[in-house]
Amino acid sequence: MSGHNKWSTIKHKKGAADAKRGKIFTKLIKEISVAAKLGGGDPNGNPRLRTAVDKAKAENMPKDNIDRAIKKGTGGLEGVTYEEIVYEGYGPGGAAVLVEVLTDNRNRSVSDIRSIFTKNNGNMGEAGCVAWMFSKKGLIVYDKSVDFEQLFEAAIEAGADDVAEQDEQVEVTTDPASFIEVREALAAKGFKQANAEITMIPQTQVVLEGKQAESMLRLMDKLEDNDDVQNVYANFDISAEEMEKIDM
Numbered sequence: 001m002s003g004h005n006k007w008s009t010i011k012h013k014k015g016a017a018d019a020k021r022g023k024i025f026t027k028l029i030k031e032i033s034v035a036a037k038l039g040g041g042d043p044n045g046n047p048r049l050r051t052a053v054d055k056a057k058a059e060n061m062p063k064d065n066i067d068r069a070i071k072k073g074t075g076g077l078e079g080v081t082y083e084e085i086v087y088e089g090y091g092p093g094g095a096a097v098l099v100e101v102l103t104d105n106r107n108r109s110v111s112d113i114r115s116i117f118t119k120n121n122g123n124m125g126e127a128g129c130v131a132w133m134f135s136k137k138g139l140i141v142y143d144k145s146v147d148f149e150q151l152f153e154a155a156i157e158a159g160a161d162d163v164a165e166q167d168e169q170v171e172v173t174t175d176p177a178s179f180i181e182v183r184e185a186l187a188a189k190g191f192k193q194a195n196a197e198i199t200m201i202p203q204t205q206v207v208l209e210g211k212q213a214e215s216m217l218r219l220m221d222k223l224e225d226n227d228d229v230q231n232v233y234a235n236f237d238i239s240a241e242e243m244e245k246i247d248m
Contacts, residue, residue, distance in 0.1 A: 138179025
């Protein structure tokens with residue numbers, strides 16, 4: 001399974017999404033507000049906002065919260081200016097890690113992220129040290145029970161780049177610009193997605209076992225728990241057998 005999605009699957013199994021719903025809402029509201037501020041408050045004319053709103057709805061965020069976040073963005077963020085920064089580094093076993101941040105205090109964020117790397121057997125690197133290992137893509141995930149042949153035909157016809165069977169799911173990848181169009185075309189044909197997002201997909205993977213695997217998951221968890229962090233991507237792979245041994 002791809003490293004970027006391995007972490008998503010692990011979080012789902014852990015129930016972390018439910019346990020941290022308040023924190024998830026906070027990060028989604030920040031993303032919606034920034035997207036609305038940069039590209040306008042109409043989701044139909046602002047792909048970034050449309051994606052953020054869809055993600056918020058998938059997390060069952062109330063419509064009022066979404067509307068307030070959009071208004072907050074289009075009316076200015078109440079004196080707060082958020083800066084988008086990407087930090088890069090290495091986790092246990094040399095796994096590449098990308099951390100996307102939205103912050104109103106660069107000094108605080110860089111200090112916090114560096115500290116998290118250091119305390120969890122990782123190292124923060126220079127800008128560009130691992131970004132070249134990732135490609136920005138649209139990713140639409142379906143349950144393994146989906147009819148692969150029908151999905152493949154429909155996805156390619158809709159403009160998808162690729163359709164691949166993984167251990168526990170089927171992944172459709174697209175160019176970011178055609179992500180929404182492909183996702184909606186597949187939904188219109190009755191394919192029910194399990195997840196859909198714009199993500200960073202690693203070109204290569206690092207297989208981790210034992211203490212390195214456990215440390216990597218702890219690093220990812222601590223990074224995502226930081227209030228300024230929006231997304232974390234990595235190129236690790238941990239087998240299902242190895243995951244059974246890890247008590248998270």
